[in-house]
Amino acid sequence: MNREGFAIGAVASLTFAAFVAFVEGCDPGESVPTIDCSTAAVPRYSELGEALSYCTRCHGAGRGDAGVALATYDDAVSVADESVDAIADGSMPPRGAMPEAQRQAFYTWAQCGAPE
Numbered sequence: 001m002n003r004e005g006f007a008i009g010a011v012a013s014l015t016f017a018a019f020v021a022f023v024e025g026c027d028p029g030e031s032v033p034t035i036d037c038s039t040a041a042v043p044r045y046s047e048l049g050e051a052l053s054y055c056t057r058c059h060g061a062g063r064g065d066a067g068v069a070l071a072t073y074d075d076a077v078s079v080a081d082e083s084v085d086a087i088a089d090g091s092m093p094p095r096g097a098m099p100e101a102q103r104q105a106f107y108t109w110a111q112c113g114a115p116e
């Protein structure tokens with residue numbers, strides 16, 4: 001476990017707090033809600049920041065586990081649907097090592113058209 005990652009995550013959590021509160025309000029009964037993309041505040045790839053870093057520590061360019069690279073927009077878009085499934089079923093990130101705010105930010109991005 002990476003302490004620095006936790007510290008950075010805490011800061012990012014504040015950044016996403018308002019956004020997450022909104023998303024959770026759509027369906028508070030599920031840890032990974034079905035997003036209403038017509039009303040959700042969808043982050044852009046360029047805004048994912050620390051949410052993306054939780055995935056790219058294993059899925060970086062050139063060293064992507066399972067051939068999945070998320071470090072560039074084009075690569076990440078190509079696996080957006082697989083990422084939705086992997087996050088929703090809890091297999092990614094492994095061992096759940098990702099704050100809920102980051103998980104939902106990435107999930108919303110991937111499910112709602114994966115804007116650049």
Ligand code: HEC
Pocket residue numbers: 054055056057058059065066068079082083086087091092093094098103106
């Ligand atoms: C600790 C390293 C690690 C982290 C962090 C991680 N992954 Fe993975 N990922 C893997 C490994 C290893 C596999 C291959 C797993 C398998 O085939 O069973 C994989 C497979 C995948 C796949 C292929 C489909 C699948 O489920 O096997 C996708 C898509 C994926 N990861 C997306 C993500 C996303 C999105 C994140 C961030 C939310 C993430 N991963 C975080 C290691 C990681």
